Amino acid sequence: MSGPKPKPNEYDDIPGTIVFDAQRARKGYHLNQFLYSLMKAENRKEFLSDERKYLDKFPMLEEQKVAVMARDWNTLLDLGGVSYALAKLAFTDEHSYQYMAAEMCGMTQQGYADMMIAGGRSLDDGWRFKHEREGKK
Amino acid sequence: MAKIVAGFGTSHTPAIGAALDLGKKDEPYWAPLFKGYEPAKQWMDEVKPDVVIMVYNDHVNAFDFKIIPTFAIGCADEFGIADEGWGARPVPVVKGYPEFASHLVQSLVLDEFDITIVNDMEVDHGLTVPMSLAFGQPDAWPARVIPLSVNVIQYPAPTGNRCYNLGKAIKKAVESWDEDLKVVIFGTGGMSHQIQHERAGLINKPWDTAFLDDLTANPQRLVEMKPLEYLREAGNEAIELVMWLTMRGALGDDAQEVYRFYHVPASSTGVGHIIIETKDFYEERHGKKAA
Numbered sequence: 001m002s003g004p005k006p007k008p009n010e011y012d013d014i015p016g017t018i019v020f021d022a023q024r025a026r027k028g029y030h031l032n033q034f035l036y037s038l039m040k041a042e043n044r045k046e047f048l049s050d051e052r053k054y055l056d057k058f059p060m061l062e063e064q065k066v067a068v069m070a071r072d073w074n075t076l077l078d079l080g081g082v083s084y085a086l087a088k089l090a091f092t093d094e095h096s097y098q099y100m101a102a103e104m105c106g107m108t109q110q111g112y113a114d115m116m117i118a119g120g121r122s123l124d125d126g127w128r129f130k131h132e133r134e135g136k137k
Numbered sequence: 138m139a140k141i142v143a144g145f146g147t148s149h150t151p152a153i154g155a156a157l158d159l160g161k162k163d164e165p166y167w168a169p170l171f172k173g174y175e176p177a178k179q180w181m182d183e184v185k186p187d188v189v190i191m192v193y194n195d196h197v198n199a200f201d202f203k204i205i206p207t208f209a210i211g212c213a214d215e216f217g218i219a220d221e222g223w224g225a226r227p228v229p230v231v232k233g234y235p236e237f238a239s240h241l242v243q244s245l246v247l248d249e250f251d252i253t254i255v256n257d258m259e260v261d262h263g264l265t266v267p268m269s270l271a272f273g274q275p276d277a278w279p280a281r282v283i284p285l286s287v288n289v290i291q292y293p294a295p296t297g298n299r300c301y302n303l304g305k306a307i308k309k310a311v312e313s314w315d316e317d318l319k320v321v322i323f324g325t326g327g328m329s330h331q332i333q334h335e336r337a338g339l340i341n342k343p344w345d346t347a348f349l350d351d352l353t354a355n356p357q358r359l360v361e362m363k364p365l366e367y368l369r370e371a372g373n374e375a376i377e378l379v380m381w382l383t384m385r386g387a388l389g390d391d392a393q394e395v396y397r398f399y400h401v402p403a404s405s406t407g408v409g410h411i412i413i414e415t416k417d418f419y420e421e422r423h424g425k426k427a428a
Contacts (some may be wrong), residue, residue, distance in 0.1 A: 011292075016335030016370050021292040029202055036201040039220055074334055082290060083333040084196040084376075091222030097151065098404050101337040112338060116402035117166075120329075120340025127336050128369055 015126070015133035016105070018077045021082070028080020034058040035085035044092045073104045139237070139311045139318035142184065144392070146269055146352070146411040149193065149325045150173070151262040152404035154226050157269050170408060173398035174270045175215065180396060180412055181271050186321040186335040187280050188234055189271075189280045190241075190387075192380045193325045194222070194289045197263035206253035207295055208303065210245075211260075211284035219259040223330040228265050228274075231238040234281040237314060241283065244310035250303055260284055267325045270410070280321075288379050289326065293364055300379045301360045304386020306352075311387075324384030326377025328409040329370075329397075338371040340407045345399065348378060349411055352385055353394045384413075391416040391427050 009118040011019045011101045018024070018042040025032075034055065037043045040108060067075040068089065076086055083100075102112035126136035156167045163171075198219040200206065201318055214232040234395055242252050266283055272279060285307075288294060295303075304322070328345040348371075352357050359382060367376045385392070396412040416427045 010365055011368050014336070014373075016337075016412055017331065017368070018289065018334050019292050019368065019373065024292050025202065026394050032197070032202050036197055038222055039198065041220070043222075044222070082197065084290060088197075088222040094223075096404075097332065101332050103222050104333060105335045105337045115338055115342075116405060119342070119401055120405075121331075121336065121338040121409065123339065123341055123370070127339060 007044075013103045013130045014128070015097040015130045024080045025082075026080070028064075028082065030058050030060045031064045031068075031076070031079060031081050032085045034060060035081065038092050047092065047095050071103075073100055077104075139188075139314040139316055139320055141311050141320045141322055141387050142186070142415055142420075143189075143321050144206055144382045144388050144411075145175075145181075145271060145321055145414070146324045146384055146409065147267050148403065148406055148408040148410070149225050149263050149266040149328055150403040150406040150408065151221070151266065152406075153408075154228075154262050154266040154269055156229055157172040157274065158174065158183050159309060159366065170364070170400050170403055173400055173408075174410065176396050177271060177398075177410060178273055181321075181356055184319070185322065187318045188237065189268075189318045190236045190285060190288060190311075190320060190322040191267065191282055191325070192221060192285045192323060192383045193263040193267065193285050194260055194323045194380065198261055199255075199286070203286050204221035204250045205291055205428065206255075206286070207288045208250065209255045209286045211252040211255045211258055211286070212239055212241050213256055213258065214281070215426060216284060217259045218265060221261055226262070226265055228269065229277045231260055231268070231282050233280060237281075237316075238283045240314050241307065241310045244313060245303070245306055248306040248309065250306055255284075255286075257321055258270070258284075258377050263325060267323050271323075276381045286384070287302075287380050287383070289379065293343060294376050294379055296364065297379045298360050301356070301382040304383040304388075307383070308387045308389060315420070322384045322387045324381035326380050327371075327375055328378065328407040329372050330373055330374050330406040331372030332405045341371050342399075342401065342407065344371050345409055348381075349399065349409055352381065352411060353392060353413060356382075356385055362401070368376055388413055388415050392417040395419070395428050
């Protein structure tokens, strides 16, 4: 028996998007509480001095800890992290939100900034539906 | 009696606050944006509200994940500025109005909106960036502020219809307070933007423009819009725009748009701004009939 499974959601077919819903919030609870702790300067310092030791204070999944240490942003989203909390990790590294966003879509920060100045990412490049995006890849 | 005279809709992108705080406002990247808010600051300076009701969202700063209130009203004397991970913004402390805020909560709960009461919290860029855009960089904010925080972080945010009806109930609550107060209600966040995963950087200018148009031309279309449309068409974080519908609901029928500005980008965001005056205030201020 694999336990109850929620039905698929109508927002699951939006490409390149992970909606922070109740199931993900549940999975990501301790990860997000770790990220929240980085609001305090002394915690940021302690984390940076020994990441593993600091992470072990939180009852997170091992794969969440590994992804934190790797700054593997999209995996962290998959594992229940929410972008506003993840931003605190980027800020701890003295990076901007835009730096993190660029890494999430596999672009250089300059390339991402240039895309934004040119008007941003267009929906017309297949970004409405997953099946549409598959066709564009 | 207290009266809501206008709504002030604006994005609250944190990078806008950082640009101001770091003295970058005249740099080529930022100058057009801040120029677009000059008329807003003039309008604010002329109108001089006593109280601001700030409909905004916290970004995992006042609230962690232990408790996630859908609607919360700050009833404290003052609200400190949160350190969001890079140090607190160097802006004045935000002064509340506990008696008026408590009255609003009481009226809203009796009107069947189950508001969470917050007696101690810090506020983040969601509240302070709109304050900076509206009032500039003063030593003290010229109006008292009632923070109304809406959960838009964990899906689902309250629906547009719920937010709009909350606005209507706020209008009623304000008008039942027996003190001559001029109130401006802010709706903040948006416009189109996504700041996560591979679709980060999404902007949909036609969608944003239609949203701004319909705040006065056809609010009912916006009220009925489903969460999925915000997410799919305007980005995961565009759902913040439901907070503009609380502002709109508080303005009554025949409200008049008096200023609008739109700009891409601020960091990852399409920036929208609108000022909408209530019918009564518009007719009094401009000496002519509302259209």
